Amino acid sequence: xxxxxxxxxxxxxxxxxxxxGVLTAARQTGSDTIIALLLDGSADNAKDVLGQYGAGKxxxxxxxxxxxxxxxxxxxRALAAAIENFSLDALFGLASAIGRDLFxxxxxxxxxxxxxxxxxxxxxxxxxKKSHFSGKTTATIKLSAEVLLFALRPNAVEAVEAPTxxxxxxxxxxxxxxxxxxxxxxxxxxxxxxxxxxxxVIVTGGRPIAKAENYxxxxxxxxxxxxxxxxxxxxxxxxxxxxxxxxxxxxKTVSPRLYIGCGLSGSVQHFAGMKxxxxxxxxxxxxxxxxxxxCDYGIVGDLFEVVPALTEVLKExx
Amino acid sequence: MQIYVCVKHVPDTAANIKVVGENGFDDAGxxxxxNPYDEYGVEQAxxxxxxxxxxxxxxxxxxxxxxxxxxxxMAMGAHxxxxxxxxxxxxxxxxxxKALAAAIGQDGKAxxxxxxKGAVDTEGFQTLYRLAAAMNLPxxxxxxxxxxxxxxxxxGREIGGGARERIEVSLPCVLxxxxxxxxxxxxxxxxxxxxxxxxxKEIAMADLGICADAPASELLKLEKVPERSGAKMLExxxxxxxxxxxxxxxxxxxxx
Ligand SMILES: Cc1cc2nc3c(=O)[nH]c(=O)nc-3n(C[C@H](O)[C@H](O)[C@H](O)COP(=O)(O)OP(=O)(O)OC[C@H]3O[C@@H](n4cnc5c(N)ncnc54)[C@H](O)[C@@H]3O)c2cc1C
Ligand SMILES: Nc1ncnc2c1ncn2[C@@H]1O[C@H](COP(=O)(O)O)[C@@H](O)[C@H]1O
Numbered sequence: 001x002x003x004x005x006x007x008x009x010x011x012x013x014x015x016x017x018x019x020x021g022v023l024t025a026a027r028q029t030g031s032d033t034i035i036a037l038l039l040d041g042s043a044d045n046a047k048d049v050l051g052q053y054g055a056g057k058x059x060x061x062x063x064x065x066x067x068x069x070x071x072x073x074x075x076x077r078a079l080a081a082a083i084e085n086f087s088l089d090a091l092f093g094l095a096s097a098i099g100r101d102l103f104x105x106x107x108x109x110x111x112x113x114x115x116x117x118x119x120x121x122x123x124x125x126x127x128x129k130k131s132h133f134s135g136k137t138t139a140t141i142k143l144s145a146e147v148l149l150f151a152l153r154p155n156a157v158e159a160v161e162a163p164t165x166x167x168x169x170x171x172x173x174x175x176x177x178x179x180x181x182x183x184x185x186x187x188x189x190x191x192x193x194x195x196x197x198x199x200x201v202i203v204t205g206g207r208p209i210a211k212a213e214n215y216x217x218x219x220x221x222x223x224x225x226x227x228x229x230x231x232x233x234x235x236x237x238x239x240x241x242x243x244x245x246x247x248x249x250x251x252k253t254v255s256p257r258l259y260i261g262c263g264l265s266g267s268v269q270h271f272a273g274m275k276x277x278x279x280x281x282x283x284x285x286x287x288x289x290x291x292x293x294x295c296d297y298g299i300v301g302d303l304f305e306v307v308p309a310l311t312e313v314l315k316e317x318x
Numbered sequence: 319m320q321i322y323v324c325v326k327h328v329p330d331t332a333a334n335i336k337v338v339g340e341n342g343f344d345d346a347g348x349x350x351x352x353n354p355y356d357e358y359g360v361e362q363a364x365x366x367x368x369x370x371x372x373x374x375x376x377x378x379x380x381x382x383x384x385x386x387x388x389x390x391x392m393a394m395g396a397h398x399x400x401x402x403x404x405x406x407x408x409x410x411x412x413x414x415x416k417a418l419a420a421a422i423g424q425d426g427k428a429x430x431x432x433x434x435k436g437a438v439d440t441e442g443f444q445t446l447y448r449l450a451a452a453m454n455l456p457x458x459x460x461x462x463x464x465x466x467x468x469x470x471x472x473x474g475r476e477i478g479g480g481a482r483e484r485i486e487v488s489l490p491c492v493l494x495x496x497x498x499x500x501x502x503x504x505x506x507x508x509x510x511x512x513x514x515x516x517x518x519k520e521i522a523m524a525d526l527g528i529c530a531d532a533p534a535s536e537l538l539k540l541e542k543v544p545e546r547s548g549a550k551m552l553e554x555x556x557x558x559x560x561x562x563x564x565x566x567x568x569x570x571x572x573x574x
Contacts, residue, residue, distance in 0.1 A: 073456070095443075096478060097460070097475075097476065097477040097478040098477055098478075100443050100459075101459060101460075104443060104444040104446075104447040104459070105447055105457075107444055107447065107448070108415075108444070108447035108448045108450065108451035108457075109451060111412065111448075111451070112534075113410075113412065113534040113535040114444055115535070116441075116442065116443040116444060117441060117443065127538065130441070131441060131543075132439065132440055132441065132540065133329065133331075133335045133343075133438075133439055134331050134438060134441075135543060136334075136335045136542070136543060137335055137337060137343075137540050137541060137542055137543060138540075138541050138543055139440075139537055139539070139540055139541075140537075140538045140539035140540075140541075141535050141536065141537055141538065142535070142536045142537075142538045143534060143535050143536075144532075144534055144535075144536075145534050178456070180456035180487060180488045180491070181456045181457070181458060181485060181486075181487050181488075182485065182486045182487075183483050183484070183485050184472075184484050184485065184486050185483065185484040186477075186481060186482070186483050186484075187481065187482045187483075187484075188479070188480070188481045194479065195478035195479035196478065196479075197478055198478065201573075201574070225574055242480070243497065243498060244476055244480045249331045249354070249438070250354065250497050251497070257573040258567065258571075258573040258574060268331070268332045269331065269332065272331045275543075276543075278571075278573060279567065279571050279573050280546070281563065281567075282549060292548065292549045292551070293546075293548050293549075294545065294546045294548075295546060295549045296546060296549060296550065296571075297549055297550050297551075297552060297563060297566065298549035298550070298551045298552065299551070299552050299556075299559045299560070299563065300551065301556055301559065305556050306556055306559070306560060309556045309557055309560045310560045310563065310564070312560075313557075313560050313561055313564050314564060314574075317564055317568070318574070
């Protein structure tokens with residue numbers, strides 16, 4: 001029976017919700033030994049919530065010298081040591097900005113195969129599925145190695161609870177920092193902003209949003225749904241939104257459960273970044289807008305009327 | 319400065335991908351471009367050499383047709399190219415990185431190596447890390463800002479939720495470029511003509527002593543993702559349409 005490690009990401013000490021889907025995916029491989037690894041935050045605080053999703057063991061990984069939060073190479077070395085120590089057959093994690101980077105460092109360090117941004121894992125067959133060609137095709141990839149690495153696309157696997165009693169352990173990795181890459185500063189924009197690539201719901205405003213303040217209208221709606229807001233390149237280029245909000249070929253690739261596009265024409269480049277969303281809704285004044293050809297639900301109307309109405313209804317019904 | 323830029327020859331993201339057989343696609347029937355993220359690396363390298371002097375060398379692993387992307391990068395100002403030729407449509411990242419490292423190592427001493435943050439075809443997000451490991455160099459990906467001082471590069475990168483990191487990395491190093499780093503130039507006609515005369519060295523991957531047998535990751539199957547076939551339109555006045563939407567999302571789709 002396989003022993004699977006899951007790298008848990010925390011934010012301000014709290015376990016990010018997107019981890020629960022990753023724990024679920026690890027469990028769905030049939031393994032009954034799930035070891036959650038924490039590099040930051042605290043295993044004691046995380047123990048209950050991780051146990052809720054089937055982690056039998058929660059391990060606080062530490063290093064004797066150096067700081068993993070400012071040295072990704074040190075963190076990768078600590079993970080490599082943990083893989084050996086716990087004889088892991090696979091390590092699962094999130095394909096977030098941090099996770100993608102850490103998994104790639106680990107894969108390069110140990111020369112192990114890695115599938116980044118994968119959406120389904122079959123550990124017995126050693127096959128994994130992921131998007132190729134910006135969502136136009138799905139690739140099935142066969143891996144052959146002793147230890148396999150998977151960075152899962154956030155929200156790709158729906159979290160399912162499987163309560164178990166988690167035991168906390170510590171593991172001190174005897175590793176050294178090569179000291180060549182050092183994070184000297186981390187700046188946060190807004191404290192409560194959900195990361196676009198990890199959001200379960202995204203409400204996006206295109207060119208007709210017309211000014212930066214108008215995103216508040218979308219934000220109110222997105223917050224009620226527990227999500228965040230996005231923008232098209234046309235809106236970013238016009239200065240209505242920062243580039244960090246751009247979805248598409250030259251922006252973020254997202255895959256939320258629900259994507260609501262308001263005032264988007266439906267360009268190929270925008271869709272390259274969000275077409276793998278589970279449900280896509282479009283709101284557009286033009287009944288012939290191309291976006292209606294490639295989404296799931298459409299409303300013909302002015303976003304400045306439809307979105308506030310949606311917010312009202314959500315307030316009443318959620 | 320001797321700067322190498324790894325550029326992958328990839329289908330345009332707007333191109334239609336026609337799957338052929340179990341695990342291939344019709345590459346003759348689709349438009350290819352230099353991987354868009356790699357262009358930010360090319361632009362950065364060309365600007366650095368314009369300022370400090372030196373040479374920009376493009377390194378590509380691909381089928382013979384991939385020379386077109388080397389020419390495109392040379393039209394942006396790169397001086398010469400190296401094409402590592404393979405027969406296969408897909409080469410896994412472990413092998414690719416070893417071949418790129420061997421080609422660079424054989425050619426000269428790198429002061430800096432740029433790549434893109436990821437290839438838009440296979441979306442691997444890892445080749446540059448493996449290249450860095452093979453060459454024993456540090457690596458930082460997704461950089462959208464860069465300065466150099468005291469033998470170090472100081473780079474900026476976005477880590478989601480609008481958060482940004484500033485990172486110091488010792489030189490030489492491998493840097494993965496993304497949007498925001500610069501504005502890649504559009505080559506003018508004379509530059510395109512000049513690029514045709516710039517040298518490109520072709521090396522077969524086998525001649526680099528790299529074995530492509532038994533890759534640790536292998537593409538078994540490629541399947542077209544079915545396109546959505548048009549929206550279900552929600553009718554009525556605004557209030558009715560929105561109420562119906564909330565009902566469907568809650569009760570049928572179960573996404574809210
Ligand atoms: C190389 C390249 C890369 C690109 N990368 C990206 C990318 O990463 N992301 C991206 O988004 N784009 C990208 N683009 C640009 C893309 O081609 C489109 O130009 C862009 O996405 C259009 O943005 P839009 O849909 O907001 O605006 P428009 O195309 O102008 O569409 C606006 C839509 O809103 C409707 N509308 C108008 N008023 C209202 C209203 N009051 N209420 C509701 N609907 C209204 C209109 O009917 C129209 O359909 C890229 C282009 C290129 C060439
Ligand atoms: N076949 C290739 N030839 C040249 N560069 C490549 C190749 N494959 C990957 N790269 C480089 O590595 C980066 C990351 O690629 P990937 O890991 O495949 O997403 C790309 O942006 C390129 O700069």
